[in-house]
Amino acid sequence: MKSPPAGATPAGGQCAGGPSPPEAVPLGAEGVWRTLYAAVRVEEQGAPCLQDFLAVARALCFRDLSGIRMPRGQGA
Numbered sequence: 001m002k003s004p005p006a007g008a009t010p011a012g013g014q015c016a017g018g019p020s021p022p023e024a025v026p027l028g029a030e031g032v033w034r035t036l037y038a039a040v041r042v043e044e045q046g047a048p049c050l051q052d053f054l055a056v057a058r059a060l061c062f063r064d065l066s067g068i069r070m071p072r073g074q075g076a
Helices: 048-064
Strands: none
Touching: none
């Protein structure tokens, strides 16, 4: 099994005895807003594992990142 890259944190984001991860700060008065896209092959769009991955990614982002929002016209 390969070792994780230097500086990588274990699952859960906890640094075992190391320095804390850097704190996020906004860039400019309004911050920087970008839309994150997931490229998916048409034949894999309905795959349960992919749907689960997207649901977990969405849930964790909304749980752990402050101030994010769904793009206009998108449901939660």
